[in-house]
Each structure stands twice: as C-alpha cells, then as structure tokens.
Amino acid sequence: MRKLADLLKHPLRELQGEVDEAVSPERYTLLRRKIIALMVAATLIPLSVMAVLNYYEHQNAMAREIQNPLRVLVNKTKNSFELFLAERTSTVSLIASAYTYQELADQQKLARIFSVMKREFEGFVDLGLIDEHGTQVNYVGPYTLQGKNYADQRWFQEVRLKGKYVSDVFMGFRKFPHVIVAVQHMTEDGRTWILRATLDTKQFERIIASMSLEPDADAFLVNGQGLMQTSSNNYGKVLEKVSFPLPPMTYEPTVVNMTDPLGREVFLAYAYFPDADFVLMAVKPRSSSLKTWYTVRGDLLFIFVAGVAVVLIAAMRVTDALIRRMKEAEDRRELALREVEHSQKLSSIGRLAAGVAHEVNNPLAIINEKTGLMKDILDMQGDFPAKAKLLAQVESVLRAVERCRGITHRMLGFARRMDVSIEDLDLSELIRETAGFLANEAMHRKVDVQLDMDPELPRIVSDRSQLQQVFLNLFNNALAAVADGGNITVTARPESDGVRVSVADNGCGMSEETLKHIFEPFFTTKKGKGTGLGLSITYGIIKRLGGEISVESTQGVGTTLTITLPKGQREALA
C-alpha cells in the first residue's frame, strides 16, 4: 500500500528512468507491473468512489421514494382519526349545550336524541348523563348502566378538570373495546353535569382499512402507554402491549428503519396525535418495497465488475503494447548506435588508409620515374652483356610499382566512398572492386571466387559506400563459412525493376534455428570474434535503399544470400 502511495506521488519517476542504463528484462517486468498498477489505481479509485456514491445516492433516493407515500398516508390517516374524534366530541358537546339538564335527564328525550345521533354519526354505542357526583342519571344504550357511579374513575376526574375528555380504547364494563367521549357542561345556576358517549372502535378499524395497505404491511393505533388501540396483523391484538418500543415522540409523520420482533427489516411510519393520547403507526417491510432497489443494485454491481474487468484488460493490453514499443525502440536505438560506431570505425580506417595512400603515392611516383628513366636509358643503349638481365630487373620494379599503385588507389577509393551518398553507379564494378579487398585472403586459402556479372546489368542509383559495406560483409561471411579450397560464386542479374545479386558459398551452412535469427542484431555464431552486427547492418542498409535481402541455407551444403536492389531511389533517400 505504501508502495502504491509512493507510486502515485511520483508516477513519472519510474517512467523517466535512466536512458543510458542497460535495460534488463527484469526491469521491463517491473516497469510493466508498475505501469499497470498505476493505471488500474488511477482508473479504479474514481470508479469505486463513483460506484459507492452512486450506491448510497440510489439507496437514499429509493428509500425516500418508498417512505414519502408512507409518510403521506400516515398523515392522512392521522387526520382522518383526528377529524373523526373531533366530530364526535363536538357532537356530544353540541348536545350538551343545546339541551338543559332536565331535558337530558328525561329518558324519552335522551333516547330520541341518541337515535338522531346514531343516524347522523356512525360509531356511537350509547349515551349517558352523569351528575356532578359521578352518578349516571340517565342512560340510553344496549347496557343497563343507569345509576352506576363513576366518581372514582380516572376519566371522570379528567373531564371535571378539563371539561372534555376522549379516552383510550378500553374494555370497561362492556367487555368490548370502546372509547369514551365525555363533555362537562355547566348550567347558569352553577350546576355541572357530564354528557358521556361511547364509540365503538369498529370505526377505527374502518379508517385503517381505508388506508388499503398491501397484505404484508400493517397499520394500527397505539396509545401513549404502548397498548394497541386497534388490532394489528403482526404486533398484537387490541389492548395488548405493542411488541416493540415506542419511537420518539413527534407530531410530524416520521419514517424510521427498524427490525421488528419478527426479525424483518421494516419501515415504521408514525405520528403522535396532538389532541389525544394516540400514535398512528404503519409498518412496511423493506424487502418488498425495495425490490426495485435490489435489481438496481444488481445492475450497479454488474456494471462495476464489468468496468473493473475492462479496465484491467485495457491496462494490461496498453501496458504490454507500451512495453513492447519501448523494447523495440530501445533495440533500434542500440542498433543505430552500434551502426554509427561501426561506420565511424570504417570511416576512420578509411581516412587512415587515404592518408597512407597519399603519402605513399609520391615516393612511388619517384620510384616509377627513376626506374622508367633507367629503362629508357637501357633501351637506348646498344647490346651489352648484362642488358637483358638489367632490363628484367627494371621491368620487375615497374610491375611492383604498378601493383602498389593498384593498392593505394583501392585504398583511396575505399576512403572516398565513406563520404559520398546517393549516386549513379555500376554495380558490377563496385562488386569487383569490393571483392578485390578480399582477393588476397581468398588466394591464400585457395578459395575460388567466381564473379558472374551479366554484361547487360543496368546502372543503379544507390549509395556506393553503403553498398560497399554490404558486399564486404557478405563476402567476409562467405569467406568465413567456406573451408580452404571452397567456392564462392557472386552472380549479378538484371531484374524487372532493378538488380539481383546473390552470393553463394559451399561452406558449412546453418541450422534452421540460426536462420531464424540471422538478421537480428548481436546474434553471432563466430563466438568471441563477431559483433553480431554484420548482417543486421546489411539488412538495415538494404531496407533503407529500398531493396530486399533473403537467405537460403542447407547445413553442410552451403548458403546463398540474395539481394535485390531497385534501379532508382525513392525521393526520400536522395
């Protein structure tokens, strides 16, 4: 990890490297690993960050999308409940205000009022009038509760205190869940009495049913103590304690995540009632509501994994290509360096040879003239005993001078050709001249060198010194390959668009394996003696001059190298 951080800090340091350093294959492996790591890090870190952010953003968006309707639904339902309770309370309150105590205490009148109430508002079960001492003075309803005293009940105390009271759901004397709505009224003469109605909780169930929730969802009313006010599917029946702790109090509809007692991940939407001791709760399992989210999450994961795979593959491929290019460039550079070195060496040898040739030419001319003069004088003399013998000596000296002349002129020619570039040249003359350099060695080793030049050979436009180098290389190789007394045949033939020259020897030949590498730089079979550059330089020159070079060889039979050269040169070379 530290290494990666270091790499990120100095990403280019590794890539710059030391140019002149010898490049080992391990270094390329290391470099490759580092480049890949860098590329992967540079792409995967933003990708991962994006994927994670996307994940959470999506999750939140999805959750909000599910929670919002739930919140709205809870709010609406809460309002329905509040409206329901407010309506009922004000109905009772209205009746308490509209009628006198005497009227309400009248059994028949109360019965009539109750029947109107029941007709207009659903949910009323009974109606009772209670005096200030808590005794039920009058009662209409399905039970016989007349004369019952409520003085010590909590709701009585509350209604005396607050004037209005809506109870929790409870069983009471009636043995079914109900809610009491009680209103206290005060007459002008200072008497107080209480009108009390009972509501059955079927209405509550109806309001909840109107939420039309999905089967696995649940909605119910709980009071401040956590007692169920309506039945729930999963969390207990009416008046049972709700099976999870109450959420923190808020009048705003709120959604929280929680794990319910059944072990499901659920959304709990709830709201406390400001005017009554109720909490409306709706529970929705997350698994069902988040089904879309899960598919989205799957897609996200798939895209991420695919992205990572693509990045990895691309990084590998790009790096491999990069490294390969680098390697090639390195090799080419190395070869070019060696080539320059080689040709510089040749050129300095050439200059030295030229210097020597020049210096030797002048004394050679003197010898030539002096001996010539001797010959002239001898020719003019009449016969004398030693004349023939002397003349033979003089002729011999002149021949030696002629030989020296041949050598110095060839040396000068070699030097001259180091500088000249593209020109019109006679290839057979060039081949002959170049072969002349090795004539001595060939003679000593009794190697038969045959030059088979087509007299119709066209002149070509090419680089004399480079071609000389090429043929020198080829002849040298052939000479190195043949045994003493072997054969070398140089054939030059016109071709449709140029010249084909082949150098054939009957030497040792080479194996398939050697043939494969023959033009590679630094490949040599002359252990310790060769640079391994000869043929690769030759190859480079021939390619630059627009030609082709090929090799055929049979082990033990011989080797033939064939070069084709174009008649003219492309503009770029001129």
Place this chain on the structure above:
Amino acid sequence: MSKKIKLLLVDDEENFVNTLAERMKMRDMGSDVAHDGETALEMIKDGTPDVMVLDLRMPGIDGVEVLRKVKKSHPEVQVIVLTGHGSEQDQEVCMQLGAYEYHKKPVDIDRLVKSIKGAYRQKMEDAMVAATFAEANDHEDADRVMREGDKK
C-alpha cells in the same frame, strides 16, 4: 606533329619532376620545369608552353589556383593534372576549370605521353577553329567594305 611539343612540368618534388623532364626529352618533347606555383606562372608569362603537367599539392600557390590563373590568362594552354593526393572533388574542380585530363601518381609513362599528345592535338584544333572564325570575320569585313564601296 613535326613540331616539338613544348611542355611545362610543375611539381614541388624535384626528384620526380626532373626525372620526368629527362624522360620527356628522350621522347622528343622539350620540357621546362617549375618547382612551385609562382615560378610556373612567371614562366608562362615569358613563353607559353603547349601543354602543362601540373601537380595539385604544392607549397605557396597550389595547383588548383595555378590552373585557374593559367586558364584565365592563357586559355590556349592545355593543362594535365598529375597528383598523388587528388580526391574526387579535386578532380571535379579541375575538370570544371578546364583541365584536359586528370591522372593519379604514379602514372605509366606511355599513358602520360598519350595524354600529352592528345592535349597538344586539342590545342591545335582549338587554334584552327579560332583561326577559321577570325578568317570568316575578315571576309565579312571585306564584304562590307566592298558593299559600301559600291554604294559610292
């Protein structure tokens, strides 16, 4: 070719040039010898040779300069360059400056003699062409004089 060819040999290598002069004399060619460029130019002023055999690398005024000057002042003199140092460029320059031939030392005497004779022939031909032109001009002048005389 009955007339003796008059040669001027210019070379700083006395040993060489003196011997060459002697050999030329044996071949019926009278030759003067100069050992440097200045002397050669002086000698040309005194009496023009037919053919000049010139070395290139000499102390003082070098062969190329001598060639240039000679060809300017005495274009009729044919110059054969004979040098041990010559490069391809030198040869090209000399031929452009109007040298008759270019030889590298050491040179075979027969070849040099052949070259000198060729140069001399060339000189004679040039002289004849020049003379013909001059004659033609004379004729033209004469014609014009005649015509002008007729008008009168």
